[in-house]
Amino acid sequence: MEPLLKLVEVSRRFGAVQALYKVNFEVNPGEVMALVGDNGAGKSTLIKGIAGIYPFNEGKIFFDGKQVNIHSPRDTTSLGIEIVYQDLALTDNLDVVANMFLGREYSRFGVFLDEPQMEKACLETLQSLSVTTVRSVRQTVAQLSGGQRQSIAVAKAVMWNSRLVILDEPTAALGVAQTRQVLDLVRRLADRGLGVVIVTHNMHDVFEVADRITVLRLGQSVGCFERKSITQTEIIHSITAGKLEHVPGMTADG
Amino acid sequence: MAEQSKTPEVRMGEQETVSVVGFVRGYIKRLGSGDLGALPIIVGLVIIAVIFQSQNSNFLTPRNFVNLILQMAGITMIAYGMVFVLLLGEIDLSVGYVSAVGGVTVAMLLRDSSAGWTWYTAIPLALLVTAGIGLLQGLIITMFRVPSFIVTLAGLLAWNGVVLRLVGRGGTVIVQDQFVVGIANSYLPANSIWGWVVIGLFVLGYAVTQFLQYSTRRSRGLSTRPLPVIALQVFAILVVGVIVVAICNQDRGLPMIGVLLLVMVVLLTILAKNTRFGRFVYAVGGNAEAARRAGISVTRIRVTVFVLSSMLAGLGGIILASRLRSVDTGAGGGNLLLNVVAAAVIGGTSLFGGRGYVASAILGALVISGVENGMGLLNLESGDKFIITGIVLLLAVIVDSLSRRRQQQSGLA
Numbered sequence: 001m002e003p004l005l006k007l008v009e010v011s012r013r014f015g016a017v018q019a020l021y022k023v024n025f026e027v028n029p030g031e032v033m034a035l036v037g038d039n040g041a042g043k044s045t046l047i048k049g050i051a052g053i054y055p056f057n058e059g060k061i062f063f064d065g066k067q068v069n070i071h072s073p074r075d076t077t078s079l080g081i082e083i084v085y086q087d088l089a090l091t092d093n094l095d096v097v098a099n100m101f102l103g104r105e106y107s108r109f110g111v112f113l114d115e116p117q118m119e120k121a122c123l124e125t126l127q128s129l130s131v132t133t134v135r136s137v138r139q140t141v142a143q144l145s146g147g148q149r150q151s152i153a154v155a156k157a158v159m160w161n162s163r164l165v166i167l168d169e170p171t172a173a174l175g176v177a178q179t180r181q182v183l184d185l186v187r188r189l190a191d192r193g194l195g196v197v198i199v200t201h202n203m204h205d206v207f208e209v210a211d212r213i214t215v216l217r218l219g220q221s222v223g224c225f226e227r228k229s230i231t232q233t234e235i236i237h238s239i240t241a242g243k244l245e246h247v248p249g250m251t252a253d254g
Numbered sequence: 255m256a257e258q259s260k261t262p263e264v265r266m267g268e269q270e271t272v273s274v275v276g277f278v279r280g281y282i283k284r285l286g287s288g289d290l291g292a293l294p295i296i297v298g299l300v301i302i303a304v305i306f307q308s309q310n311s312n313f314l315t316p317r318n319f320v321n322l323i324l325q326m327a328g329i330t331m332i333a334y335g336m337v338f339v340l341l342l343g344e345i346d347l348s349v350g351y352v353s354a355v356g357g358v359t360v361a362m363l364l365r366d367s368s369a370g371w372t373w374y375t376a377i378p379l380a381l382l383v384t385a386g387i388g389l390l391q392g393l394i395i396t397m398f399r400v401p402s403f404i405v406t407l408a409g410l411l412a413w414n415g416v417v418l419r420l421v422g423r424g425g426t427v428i429v430q431d432q433f434v435v436g437i438a439n440s441y442l443p444a445n446s447i448w449g450w451v452v453i454g455l456f457v458l459g460y461a462v463t464q465f466l467q468y469s470t471r472r473s474r475g476l477s478t479r480p481l482p483v484i485a486l487q488v489f490a491i492l493v494v495g496v497i498v499v500a501i502c503n504q505d506r507g508l509p510m511i512g513v514l515l516l517v518m519v520v521l522l523t524i525l526a527k528n529t530r531f532g533r534f535v536y537a538v539g540g541n542a543e544a545a546r547r548a549g550i551s552v553t554r555i556r557v558t559v560f561v562l563s564s565m566l567a568g569l570g571g572i573i574l575a576s577r578l579r580s581v582d583t584g585a586g587g588g589n590l591l592l593n594v595v596a597a598a599v600i601g602g603t604s605l606f607g608g609r610g611y612v613a614s615a616i617l618g619a620l621v622i623s624g625v626e627n628g629m630g631l632l633n634l635e636s637g638d639k640f641i642i643t644g645i646v647l648l649l650a651v652i653v654d655s656l657s658r659r660r661q662q663q664s665g666l667a
Contacts, residue, residue: 073547089547091540093608094533102537103548105530112528116470123476136477 002065004029004195005050005081005164010059012045019045022059022245023221025214027164027195032186034206034227035199037216038239043199046216047166051083052076082157083166088149092142096134097122099141100156125159126151129188133181147178154185164195171205183209203232217242274480294653295600295617299624306628313628316505323502324438326623327511328353328574329590333597333615334522335566338559340598341526341539343607344402346560348391348409349567349594354417354586356384356568357575360434361427362420373433381568387413388564392557402560410591418583426582429575437511438577444507452513453495456520461488511573515616518566522612535559539607589643593622596643600650604658621646 003026012020027033048054052073106114171179215222222242306313359380363371442448502508526532537545601618603610
């Protein structure tokens with residue numbers, strides 16, 4: 001199967017700091033890929049590179065087998081890649097519908113909001129994702145629980161025919177039941193044929209939903225593992241002491 | 255996060271029309287959880303009416319009611335703009351003197367009739383000038399990232415200076431143009447049907463939009479508010495409208511300026527609630543970062559709102575000039591700015607952005623102007639007036655933050 005997104009030896013520097021060095025990464029359609037690593041391993045930098053916020057300095061990006069360039073967030077969006085950041089980027093004072101459509105409102109004559117149309121589409125999306133815990137899509141986001149917010153943020157990301165969804169620490173602030181709810185949602189996204197990347201610290205989540213696991217350490221990829229053929233202990237070992245091809249602290253060419 | 259388990263799982267998309275009982279129950283629940291809406295203001299207005307009427311029987315008379323509409327017109331118009339600025343979580347302290355710039359511009363252009371200016375060229379130019387002021391201030395705020403508080407504070411001083419320079423030392427510019435004087439000094443004749451026509455059109459328009467909304471939502475299978483509740487709302491507005499016109503018609507009739515306020519509140523409410531621009535204003539005020547990530551040009555929204563606010567201030571200034579039939583060196587000063595901010599805040603617009611309605615500026619202005627008007631009738635010393643106005647503002651803000659705290663406790667807000 002052709003990977004949906006494939007990064008080949010991408011690198012990113014911030015001044016003297018080599019945040020990512022020749023990292024390889026791929027996601028297949030219909031697959032949940034976990035991206036794990038300790039603090040400072042380069043997970044966020046990798047995500048921001050894909051997002052076009054901090055474009056990679058070197059390396060190649062393939063989407064659907066075709067080489068593409070990502071220089072700005074707009075490039076990412078137009079490829080059909082959506083990213084749900086940890087802070088979710090929801091506006092508390094607006095209702096669920098308004099949040100789902102923020103910046104892409106349906107309108108009549110390009111000016112007046114088409115609320116019924118938006119509400120309908122919003123309900124359909126939530127239903128298709130089996131997000132059933134939100135009582136009314138007309139309540140403000142401030143009234144929702146953490147899990148509901150996360151679900152709305154994810155639903156917002158998949159609403160626009162996106163093909164790859166990247167979730168940054170989606171369960172970090174959630175309780176047990178809500179984590180369950182979000183992980184189920186993640187699974188459903190993959191079952192619909194989307195590629196899903198889940199960035200997390202939580203080994204439990206990783207082994208719960210991921211199909212494959214990519215481990216980053218000190219800005220380099222340690223490896224990519226099938227979930228079924230590896231144990232938690234082995235993953236933790238590679239996160240903390242995985243073998244690196246390049247010794248950190250040396251120059252990029254070293 | 256235990257609340258999740260308590261939330262009943264309701265199938266979405268199968269939302270039916272809420273029953274009347276359910277709707278009333280929901281409303282009472284909202285009140286109980288601290289979401290008071292316009293209720294405290296209406297209670298406040300009743301208290302104000304009772305107190306002043308008991309002190310001076312001229313307070314609740316048709317004549318004074320019409321006076322009150324004239325008195326509140328300028329403040330209300332400027333407060334409309336202030337609501338937008340507050341929705342962004344910003345403030346515009348310059349609106350008082352910007353309004354004076356608008357008034358002075360019109361007054362000076364029309365001072366010499368041989369200069370060739372007419373009301374229909376002078377008023378647009380004045381609005382353009384004040385819009386330009388808003389553009390300037392908005393650009394400085396967004397380009398140099400200076401807090402709007404500081405930029406408009408500088409504006410407050412500078413535009414005061416401009417007004418003083420234009421009017422001249424101790425001078426007064428008289429407004430003689432019939433149209434401009436007429437803005438705040440003419441009425442829909444008391445013995446004609448025009449007042450009724452205006453209110454009829456307004457209520458009809460409201461009823462039609464509500465019903466259209468109801469039927470569209472219905473046809474698309476979305477939940478709707480119960481029809482009797484909608485009918486009751488339309489009826490309530492009709493009753494208020496009829497009372498207002500009936501009272502005005504016992505005196506000079508419905509002031510033209512009242513009609514202008516009504517038209518503007520409708521237009522601005524549509525702008526705030528039914529357009530992409532309005533949605534973006536609320537979004538930027540609620541979470542600017544989220545708005546930015548959603549592809550909204552936060553800078554453009556901010557600048558546009560400051561332009562809008564200054565332009566409405568200019569319009570308010572023209573109304574004030576029309577009412578006084580002149581502009582003097584004190585124009586835009588005194589407690590005009592504070593009254594405007596008070597009107598917006600008493601109306602329930604949050605100083606922290608993202609919450610508020612344009613229409614609530616009318617209620618806020620009614621409270622502030624009502625108190626001022628009442629104290630005027632009682633011939634209070636200006637010291638006492640300031641103290642009382644201060645207390646009223648403080649009470650309003652306390653009620654607001656109490657209700658907000660209540661809302662936070664009950665998981666709303």
